Amino acid sequence: xxxxxxxxxxxxxxxxxxxxxxxxxxxxxxxxxxxxxxxxxxxxxxxxxxxxxxxxxxxxxxxxxxxxxxxxxxxxxxxxxxxxxxxxxxxxxxxxxxxxxxxxxxxxxxxxxxxxxxxxxxxxxxxxxxxxxxxxxxxxxxxxxxxxxxxxxxxxxxxxxxxxxxxxxxxxxxxxxxxxxxxxxxxxxxxxxxxxxxxxxxxxxxxxxxxxxxxxxxxxxxxxxxxxxxxxxxxxxxxxxxxxxxxxxxxxxxxxxxxxxxxxxxxxxxxxxxxxxxxxxxxxxxxxxxxxxxxxxxxxxxxxxxxxxxxxxxxxxxxxxxxxxxxxxxxxxxxxxxxxxxxxxxxxxxxxxxxxxxxxxxxxxxxxxxxxxxxxxxxxxxxxxxxxxxxxxxxxxxxxxxxxxxxxxxxxxxxxxxxxxxxxxxxxxxxxxxxxxxxxxxxxxxxxxxxxxxxxxxxxxxxxxxxxxxxxxxxxxxxxxxxxxxxxxxxx
Amino acid sequence: xxxxxxxxxxxxxxxxxxxxxxxxxxxxxxxxxxxxxxxxxxxxxxxxxxxxxxxxxxxxxxxxxxxxxxxxxxxxxxxxxxxxxxxxxxxxxxxxxxxxxxxxxxxxxxxxx
Numbered sequence: 001x002x003x004x005x006x007x008x009x010x011x012x013x014x015x016x017x018x019x020x021x022x023x024x025x026x027x028x029x030x031x032x033x034x035x036x037x038x039x040x041x042x043x044x045x046x047x048x049x050x051x052x053x054x055x056x057x058x059x060x061x062x063x064x065x066x067x068x069x070x071x072x073x074x075x076x077x078x079x080x081x082x083x084x085x086x087x088x089x090x091x092x093x094x095x096x097x098x099x100x101x102x103x104x105x106x107x108x109x110x111x112x113x114x115x116x117x118x119x120x121x122x123x124x125x126x127x128x129x130x131x132x133x134x135x136x137x138x139x140x141x142x143x144x145x146x147x148x149x150x151x152x153x154x155x156x157x158x159x160x161x162x163x164x165x166x167x168x169x170x171x172x173x174x175x176x177x178x179x180x181x182x183x184x185x186x187x188x189x190x191x192x193x194x195x196x197x198x199x200x201x202x203x204x205x206x207x208x209x210x211x212x213x214x215x216x217x218x219x220x221x222x223x224x225x226x227x228x229x230x231x232x233x234x235x236x237x238x239x240x241x242x243x244x245x246x247x248x249x250x251x252x253x254x255x256x257x258x259x260x261x262x263x264x265x266x267x268x269x270x271x272x273x274x275x276x277x278x279x280x281x282x283x284x285x286x287x288x289x290x291x292x293x294x295x296x297x298x299x300x301x302x303x304x305x306x307x308x309x310x311x312x313x314x315x316x317x318x319x320x321x322x323x324x325x326x327x328x329x330x331x332x333x334x335x336x337x338x339x340x341x342x343x344x345x346x347x348x349x350x351x352x353x354x355x356x357x358x359x360x361x362x363x364x365x366x367x368x369x370x371x372x373x374x375x376x377x378x379x380x381x382x383x384x385x386x387x388x389x390x391x392x393x394x395x396x397x398x399x400x401x402x403x404x405x406x407x408x409x410x411x412x413x414x415x416x417x418x419x420x421x422x423x424x425x426x427x428x429x430x431x432x433x434x435x436x437x438x439x440x441x442x443x444x445x446x447x448x449x450x451x452x453x454x455x456x457x458x459x460x461x462x463x464x465x466x467x468x469x470x471x472x473x474x475x476x477x478x479x480x481x482x483x484x485x486x487x488x489x490x491x492x
Numbered sequence: 493x494x495x496x497x498x499x500x501x502x503x504x505x506x507x508x509x510x511x512x513x514x515x516x517x518x519x520x521x522x523x524x525x526x527x528x529x530x531x532x533x534x535x536x537x538x539x540x541x542x543x544x545x546x547x548x549x550x551x552x553x554x555x556x557x558x559x560x561x562x563x564x565x566x567x568x569x570x571x572x573x574x575x576x577x578x579x580x581x582x583x584x585x586x587x588x589x590x591x592x593x594x595x596x597x598x599x600x601x602x603x604x605x
Contacts, residue, residue, distance in 0.1 A: 257503075470503050471534075479537035 064147045067297045068165045070304075071173050077289025078176040082109050082183060084286055087279025088343075089187045092270035092336060092388045096472025097191045098482035104186040104195065108202050112179035115207035120178055121171055124211035125157045130222035132212050140171050159220035163296035173296065177237050178206045178214075180290075184241030187388035189248045191255050192463050195477045197456050204452050205244055213240055213441045227430065228437035229409070229418045231307075232294035234351030234401035235437055240445050242395025246384070247449035252462055254385030256469050265380050268387065273335055280339035284315055287346045291353045295414075303354060303414040310353045311346065314365030318345020321369030329373065337373050340389045344372035347394055348401035352408060355418050360408035367404075368397050402438050406431025493588040493604060494562050498553040499527060500573040500581040505551050508572035512555070515568035519604075520555040531579035550581065556591055558601050 086105035090098050112120075121140050126133025136142015136156035144155035146167040153161035160170050182202045189198065214236050216223040230236055258266055270276055291311040292304040322341020327333040348368035349361055356364070375392035379385075386392065409421035409430055420426030456462060463469075468476030475481060500508055505522065512520065526547040533546025557565050566583055574580055593603040 475534060475536070479535065479542075481536065484536075 064164055064166075067163070068147075068169045070298045071163070071165050071169045071293065071296050074289035074293025075169075075173040075176045077286050078173075078180065078293065079109070081176075081180060081283055081286030081290070082106075084279045084282030085180075085183045085187070087275045087282060088339065089190060089279075089388050091272040091274070091276030091279060092187075093190050094268065094472070095271040095483055096474055096481075098271070098474060099478050099480055100195065100473035101186070101190050102482075103478060104190075104198055105183055107199065108183045108186055109179045111199060111202045112182045112206045113175060115203050116175045116178045116211075117171075118207065120207050120211045121174065122211075123208065124174070124214040124219045125160050125170075126219075127156045127158050128215070128219075130216070130225065132215050132221075133219055140167065146170065159215075159218065159224075165296060170296070173293065177233055177290075178210055180233075181210050181237045181241040181244075182206050184238065184390055184394045185245045185248060187390040188245035188386045189252055190387045191473065192252060192469050193248070194461055194464055195473075197460055197462050200456055200460065201244075201248070201449075201452060205240075205449070209244065209445060209448055209452070210236075210240055213445055216440065217437065223433075223437045223440060226433045226436060227419070228433040229355060229405055229416070229430075230351045230402060230437070231354045231405075231416075232291045232350045234347060234398045235441050237398075238347045238350060238394040239398030239402070239438070239441060242391055242398055243442055243445035244449040245386075245390050246395060247446055248453050249384055249386060249391070251450070251453045251457060254383060255387070256466065258385045259380075259383050270336065276336060276339055280342055284342055284346065287311055287315070287350075290346075291350060295354070299415075306358075306414050307353045309358055310356060310361035311349055313358050313361045314345040314349030314353075314368065315342050316345070317362045317365030318342060318348070318369035318372070321366045322373050323369075325370050325373040329377070336389070337376070340372050340376065340393055341369040343393045344368040344397040347397040348404060350398075351401040352405045354414045354416060355405055355409040356421075357408075357410060357413065360404075360410075360423075364401065364404045364408065368400060371396055371400055399438050399442075402434050403431065406434035493591055493601060494557055494559065495586040495588045496553070496555045496557060496562065496565055496569070497584040497586060498555070498569045498573070498581065499525065499550050499583075500553070500569070501575070501579060502549050502551045504573045504575070504581075508553065508569055511568040511572035512565065515561075515564040517555060517557065517561060517565045517568065520553050523552050523554075525550050525552045529579070529582070548579070556588055556604050558604050 082105060086102055089105060090101045093101055117139060119137055122135075122137030122142065123133045126136040126142060128134035136144070142156035144157055144167045145153060146155070146157075146161070147164040148154065149161055149164045155161070157167070157170070160174075163170060182205055185201070185205065186198065211219075215221045217228060217230050217236050218224070255268065258268060260266055288308055288311060292307040295303050295307065298304065318341045319338055322344065323333045323338050326337035326341075330337075345365035345368045348364050348371075352364060353361070372389070372392045375396040376386075376389050379391055384391070405418070405421065406428075407421045407423050409418045409426070410424055411418055411420050411426070419430050422428060422431050453462065464473060464476055472481070498508070502524070509520075512518070527550050528546050528548060531548060533544050533548065536543050536545050553569070555565055562585060566585070569583055590599060591603045592599045
């Protein structure tokens with residue numbers, strides 16, 4: 001009791017002593033205030049004339065501020081998509097592999113952050129040749145005077161000088177996109193890949209492969225010169241992730257028990273449809289950062305509003321068409337197909353979102369929904385085992401979305417001079433550029449990924465052992481089960 | 493009448509069921525259980541500490557059969573479940589006193605089917 005009182009007195013004393021200077025200040029200003037009030041008031045100078053330069057400076061700094069807020073906010077939404085991917089993937093895979101899938105999704109953004117910072121950004125946006133960036137390669141340290149834009153820009157990241165935000169805002173925004181490409185791979189290779197193999201591959205994907213193809217399209221490389229347009233990354237992000245995943249899945253092989261010897265397919269059920277659904281909605285939400293954010297500027301608001309609506313419309317229509325297709329083909333609407341449908345629509349509208357009308361977005365979404373259901377079935381037919389449908393969503397619809405630009409684009413509909421697509425009187429020029437892009441990125445990414453996966457397979461191993469795959473990767477790779485409690489009292 | 497209780501490895505569930513249906517044994521109850529035998533446990537780690545878990549996931553079949561089906565059923569289970577490794581499981585044959593079909597009220601060997 002005495003001890004408590006003693007401590008209390010000590011603390012109170014301490015608080016009083018610490019506030020002494022403040023108390024003293026108040027006392028002093030009190031006297032000072034009265035002193036000033038006694039003197040005569042000084043004459044006030046006339047207000048300065050407001051010049052045009054002053055107005056421009058204020059407008060400019062406000063513009064940079066609001067654009068940076070936009071870029072960062074949308075980047076945070078895209079970052080949030082990592083959560084969505086983790087939920088969709090773990091929900092659609094078996095409980096015994098949950099810890100492994102969650103770990104892959106959690107670490108992949110850390111890997112992307114490191115790889116893109118060290119070299120990815122430089123390769124993608126540094127000044128260089130048509131193939132890759134060569135200047136300002138490492139640690140985003142090249143000369144740069146962002147947020148200066150256009151002709152006033154002086155630095156080595158000229159390809160992205162059209163957006164008036166600070167360099168780190170540009171970097172962070174592009175980083176979350178690179179992270180999205182890496183996390184696409186984790187779904188397709190789930191339930192049988194060794195953890196360290198995935199980690200190694202992700203470093204190389206985000207550090208080297210993704211930036212190179214990204215340079216071709218967004219970094220001022222040869223595809224940009226050809227007139228290929230990919231607004232938010234159907235090719236740059238989604239099909240790159242898809243091709244890398246396809247290469248991995250081919251070398252990895254299918255899960256044990258997935259395809260029976262007699263040719264029939266064994267459905268391996270996901271363990272948590274709640275998780276998968278919540279993840280799907282989180283991804284849909286995040287896409288409102290992915291697409292509208294790619295303007296990297298607020299402008300007068302009309303572009304970002306247009307893009308938000310094309311994005312949502314495509315998703316909604318894809319959900320309706322994938323539900324209908326799955327209902328027709330499977331006799332009952334399949335939730336996992338519906339979720340895949342929403343993602344397919346979103347991937348498909350990612351390239352065209354700023355270049356097409358809302359009506360075209362609806363059509364693009366409708367087709368995407370049908371494509372994804374057919375693709376899931378097709379991949380199973382040719383015995384390519386994709387537990388979460390990553391290939392059907394990202395690869396197939398990444399290609400569709402890119403080509404859709406060539407079909408549906410309307411010149412300058414939100415400001416960009418893309419030329420008109422095939423259905424709007426532009427002939428085959430734009431479609432040709434889009435197809436070239438799809439083919440070039442596809443060939444490079446697929447072959448390069450195949451080589452990287454193959455080297456990893458020889459050096460570090462690719463697939464877990466048969467026993468480990470059957471017991472579950474949670475125990476094998478991480479020594480911990482995801483749901484130990486559901487087994488009852490396993491330990492003391 | 494006998495009740496056959498078989499504990500097998502979980503991944504052998506479909507193989508055992510397939511083998512049983514080939515032996516014309518189609519009625520059974522299956523449950524998830526945990527158990528231990530000669531098979532060692534595994535080490536689990538969590539936030540810096542390690543623990544040994546020695547209760548392992550298994551699958552349990554309960555099949556009520558007439559006496560002339562006991563041997564075929566046991567052979568079928570062994571055919572489906574045997575891998576040659578420790579942990580393949582065990583089969584218990586328990587005498588069954590009575591068996592009643594709920595729908596019709598039949599009892600005895602007819603109820604087993």
